[in-house]
Amino acid sequence: MKELRLMKGNEALAEAAIRAGTDAYFGYPITPQSEIIEYLMHENPYERTGMVVLQAESEVAAINMVYGAAACGKRTMTSSSSPGISLKQEGLSYIAGAELPCIVVNIVRGGPGLGTIQPSQSDYFQAVKGGGHGDYKLIVLAPATVQETVDFVKLGYELAFKYRNTVMILSDGIIGQMMEKVELFEQMPRENKDYEWATVGKKPGKDSVIVTSLYLKSEDQEKLNFRLQAKYREIEKAEVRFETIMTEDAEYLFTAFGSCARITRKAMEMARAKGIKVGLVRPISLYPFPVKIFEELAPKVKGILTVEMNAGQMVEDVRLAVNGKTKVEHYGRFGGIIPSPEEILNALEQKIIGG
Amino acid sequence: MTEEIIIAGFGGQGVLSMGQILCYSGVMQNKEVSWMPSYGPEMRGGTANCTAIISDELISSPVLNRFDTAIVLNQPSMDKFEDAVKPGGLLIYEKNGITRTPKRKDINICAIEAYDASVKMNNTKVFNMIVIGGFLKIKPILDLENVIKGLKKVLPERYHNLIPLNEEAIKKGMDIITYENKL
Amino acid sequence: MSENLIKPENLVYKKTNVLTDKVMHYCPGCGHGTAHRMLAEVIDELGIQEQTIGVAPVGCSVLAYYYFDVDMQEAAHGRATAVATGIKRVFPEKYVFTYQGDGDLAAIGTAETIHACNRGENILIVFINNGIYGMTGGQMAPTTLPGMKSSTSPRGRDVATMGNPLKITEIIATLPGSYYVTRQSVHTPGNARKAKRALKKAMEYQKENKGTCLVEIVSNCPSGWKMTPVESNKWMEENMFPFYPLGDIKVPQ
Numbered sequence: 083m084k085e086l087r088l089m090k091g092n093e094a095l096a097e098a099a100i101r102a103g104t105d106a107y108f109g110y111p112i113t114p115q116s117e118i119i120e121y122l123m124h125e126n127p128y129e130r131t132g133m134v135v136l137q138a139e140s141e142v143a144a145i146n147m148v149y150g151a152a153a154c155g156k157r158t159m160t161s162s163s164s165p166g167i168s169l170k171q172e173g174l175s176y177i178a179g180a181e182l183p184c185i186v187v188n189i190v191r192g193g194p195g196l197g198t199i200q201p202s203q204s205d206y207f208q209a210v211k212g213g214g215h216g217d218y219k220l221i222v223l224a225p226a227t228v229q230e231t232v233d234f235v236k237l238g239y240e241l242a243f244k245y246r247n248t249v250m251i252l253s254d255g256i257i258g259q260m261m262e263k264v265e266l267f268e269q270m271p272r273e274n275k276d277y278e279w280a281t282v283g284k285k286p287g288k289d290s291v292i293v294t295s296l297y298l299k300s301e302d303q304e305k306l307n308f309r310l311q312a313k314y315r316e317i318e319k320a321e322v323r324f325e326t327i328m329t330e331d332a333e334y335l336f337t338a339f340g341s342c343a344r345i346t347r348k349a350m351e352m353a354r355a356k357g358i359k360v361g362l363v364r365p366i367s368l369y370p371f372p373v374k375i376f377e378e379l380a381p382k383v384k385g386i387l388t389v390e391m392n393a394g395q396m397v398e399d400v401r402l403a404v405n406g407k408t409k410v411e412h413y414g415r416f417g418g419i420i421p422s423p424e425e426i427l428n429a430l431e432q433k434i435i436g437g
Numbered sequence: 438m439t440e441e442i443i444i445a446g447f448g449g450q451g452v453l454s455m456g457q458i459l460c461y462s463g464v465m466q467n468k469e470v471s472w473m474p475s476y477g478p479e480m481r482g483g484t485a486n487c488t489a490i491i492s493d494e495l496i497s498s499p500v501l502n503r504f505d506t507a508i509v510l511n512q513p514s515m516d517k518f519e520d521a522v523k524p525g526g527l528l529i530y531e532k533n534g535i536t537r538t539p540k541r542k543d544i545n546i547c548a549i550e551a552y553d554a555s556v557k558m559n560n561t562k563v564f565n566m567i568v569i570g571g572f573l574k575i576k577p578i579l580d581l582e583n584v585i586k587g588l589k590k591v592l593p594e595r596y597h598n599l600i601p602l603n604e605e606a607i608k609k610g611m612d613i614i615t616y617e618n619k620l
Numbered sequence: 621m622s623e624n625l626i627k628p629e630n631l632v633y634k635k636t637n638v639l640t641d642k643v644m645h646y647c648p649g650c651g652h653g654t655a656h657r658m659l660a661e662v663i664d665e666l667g668i669q670e671q672t673i674g675v676a677p678v679g680c681s682v683l684a685y686y687y688f689d690v691d692m693q694e695a696a697h698g699r700a701t702a703v704a705t706g707i708k709r710v711f712p713e714k715y716v717f718t719y720q721g722d723g724d725l726a727a728i729g730t731a732e733t734i735h736a737c738n739r740g741e742n743i744l745i746v747f748i749n750n751g752i753y754g755m756t757g758g759q760m761a762p763t764t765l766p767g768m769k770s771s772t773s774p775r776g777r778d779v780a781t782m783g784n785p786l787k788i789t790e791i792i793a794t795l796p797g798s799y800y801v802t803r804q805s806v807h808t809p810g811n812a813r814k815a816k817r818a819l820k821k822a823m824e825y826q827k828e829n830k831g832t833c834l835v836e837i838v839s840n841c842p843s844g845w846k847m848t849p850v851e852s853n854k855w856m857e858e859n860m861f862p863f864y865p866l867g868d869i870k871v872p873q
Contacts, residue, residue, distance in 0.1 A: 088457075088464050088472075088590070106710050134709045138702070139735035146699035146732070150675070150706025153693050158706070176696050260499045261457065261472035263464055281691035281707070283670045283714060292685045294676075294694035341500075348498035422502040 085266045091228045092258040094266075095161070095187065095251075096121035098235035099133075103270040105156035106134040108147035112166045113199040114255035115189035119161070131272055141166040145173030145186075152182040153293040155280030157239050157273065161187035164205050165196060167213075174248060175214030179295025179306070181279070183242035185235065186220070187251045189258040192391075192418035200418025201255035203342060206395035209252050210369040217307055219314050220250045221321060222368040224340040228262040230366075236267060241321060245313055246279070252368060254391070256341035256420065317370050324372035325364040328354070329379060332361030334434055337376075337400055338389040339365050342421070346389045349426035360430060368396070376403035385409040385434035389426050392416050409434065438493050440578050441501055443518055445486035446510025446531075451565030454591065455508070456489035458569060462579045462587030463491040471499040484513050491578060508572060512536050525620060529572055538617075546618040547575055554609050563606035570610025581607065636664045642686045647754075649849020651839030652680060654806040655748060656687055658816040659717070662823055663690065672715040673707050675700045677729075679721035680754040698729025701736035704743045715826055717744040722763040723753045726788040730762075733788065740797030740831035744822045747789065747834060750841040751860060758844035762786040765863055770844070785863065789836045793870035799831030801870035805838045807853045811866075818868075830872065838864050 127133035138144035151158040192202035225231040238249040297303040338346040343364040388397040397412040413429035460470040507518040533552040551567035638660035676684040678697035685692035695703040700718035753759040760770040767776040793801040804815035822833035840852040
């Protein structure tokens with residue numbers, strides 16, 4: 083029986099974590115995502131499924147606890163918001179180098195620095211371009227609804243273990259704090275699997291397992307990088323996710339992700355009501371970026387407006403994909419300011435139609 | 438039907454839970470719903486507001502700055518949201534604590550003395566249910582039975598004995614709300 | 621002659637199975653090799669090789685996972701106890717140890733160390749204190765003695781500007797989560813045997829879920845100290861031991 087509930091995004095995510103059979107969650111409080119660890123502590127999932135929940139002394143410690151548990155082959159998760167995610171970058175780079183699966187949730191707030199606790203999308207670059215040191219990628223999923231937040235936890239583990247890669251759920255305070263109807267999936271069992279790459283205790287007659295990101299010989303380090311890059315090409319082929327809305331007859335396109343795509347959709351509805359033929363492309367996987375749909379649609383439209391709650395980050399990937407085939411402009415508000423549908427429509431008229 | 442509502446007042450007036458009750462009731466009536474609070478330091482003692490959307494259609498933006506209905510429960514909220522009501526929309530305000538009455542002529546304006554009514558009912562906690570009742574009188578988008586079902590979802594079981602009192606409060610609100618400007 | 625020597629009845633020393641055959645990269649005379657062997661023998665004698673997961677640090681013992689024949693993880697600099705926490709929490713029945721130097725444990729990893737001990741994580745922390753950053757070429761460590769020369773304190777550690785050496789083991793002993801805290805050395809056969817006994821006790825306490833056990837091993841660094849191995853051991857006895865006295869600091873009540 084699927085279960086319909088009205089839930090806050092952050093709480094729904096925490097419930098989904100329990101139901102997805104998470105073995106361990108390590109976190110540190112930070113607004114606007116503290117409800118995640120609060121919900122988990124309140125639910126006492128150790129009683130429900132044996133899931134471990136631990137409040138670490140810092141985000142740095144939390145991500146390294148994730149490293150330790152993930153290297154044991156366990157379904158492991160952490161969550162934070164922008165300043166905390168910056169602290170986790172060291173760990174994320176090590177996790178990438180050691181090729182460990184995990185889910186990291188970023189409920190983005192405005193920056194730089196301590197910034198604001200209001201919603202923002204200014205961590206796009208950090209999420210999709212690597213973030214820490216070295217050549218690596220996170221699979222980045224951007225939910226636009228509470229339902230997607232829940233679904234991406236389940237999908238996140240599938241992808242994380244399929245590719246032995248970090249999956250980042252990139253959301254913000256709008257999706258995290260809002261309540262919507264959500265259909266919860268049934269409780270999944272915690273997996274109790276011994277992966278051959280995981281430290282579970284040395285098997286008799288077999289070599290001991292070493293989880294490391296250290297390759298002192300350059301040749302070995304290059305080999306690891308070749309393997310990682312091959313994996314990323316694989317991900318780029320198989321894991322692109324996006325949504326198109328009213329693009330069939332569109333003369334113009336909006337593109338936006340996450341919460342901002344919801345607001346932009348409202349602007350699209352208002353534009354359509356005025357007779358402007360505009361569609362919306364919503365990238366769901368930000369890495370891998372849905373390049374092809376832009377290649378396909380760019381020659382058919384007179385211009386694309388990228389709407390983001392940042393100073394212009396995804397617009398760079400849109401421009402790379404469009405490759406000059408049509409005009410691409412950016413409209414953004416930042417520092418925690420949420421653009422209104424009216425001003426987005428206005429930006430379309432000014433920057434794309436009029437411009 | 439799509440009803441985009443902003444509810445604003447002081448923290449402690451039950452602003453956030455009013456929005457939640459409307460949304461739970463919407464779920465009971467098979468509507469699409471979305472509830473978005475203001476959050477952060479302003480919630481601690483200052484003004485609080487939430488956006489509640491109830492619709493037959495898929496809801497696009499959960500964040501809006503134009504509303505079909507604004508329910509304002511203090512002066513700062515009146516100052517902030519009177520202009521955010523769409524032309525032809527509805528503004529409901531609680532008279533207690535309002536020093537400047539609304540000026541607009543292109544919207545429906547209703548007043549409700551919910552605080553006084555709650556005092557008369559010997560329970561100021563039902564204040565927000567009286568306001569909800571007033572709103573549903575003017576905009577009957579949800580059936581009372583579904584609101585009661587919604588309440589049962591929001592309230593922990595141990596408070597279910599208070600549901601008749603809440604129902605009474607909703608009906609009270611329906612009785613006492615008055616038009617100050619009717620288009 | 622040699623054929624006679626390798627007969628089983630003539631066996632007086634055998635490398636423990638818990639050490640691999642990899643040639644260690646440690647400098648001649650360094651205490652790491654002995655410390656490794658003591659810990660490996662303990663794992664062997666307790667019969668827990670298949671239940672043990674180790675965490676290597678960043679520092680000279682960064683490659684410890686090549687020498688211990690148990691499943692191991694390499695942690696980021698200073699994060700070994702956080703990594704070990706992650707392992708132990710999902711595998712409470714396994715034996716988990718970290719092996720860390722002074723820079724790793726008492727400088728960059730101080731927060732992780734203190735908090736893991738304060739939570740009483742059921743892990744063994746092996747702390748090698750040689751008062752210097754060996755791997756990066758002899759820089760000043762949190763445990764470098766006052767006046768002691770290093771490449772970043774070439775005129776000797778000036779405590780007025782560079783701070784004092786940190787006795788982190790004594791700090792950890794004050795935490796309610798720590799159960800057994802001791803300071804040992806491995807520079808003589810007698811001391812090595814004592815250190816081994818301490819490591820064994822710590823592993824046994826782990827089985828009983830008693831809390832965090834920390835075994836500090838004050839060690840030498842002939843290369844970093846720029847001394848011969850013999851000189852370095854003598855210098856250690858004369859200078860390190862007065863500041864870092866050997867013996868139990870916290871024992872079970």
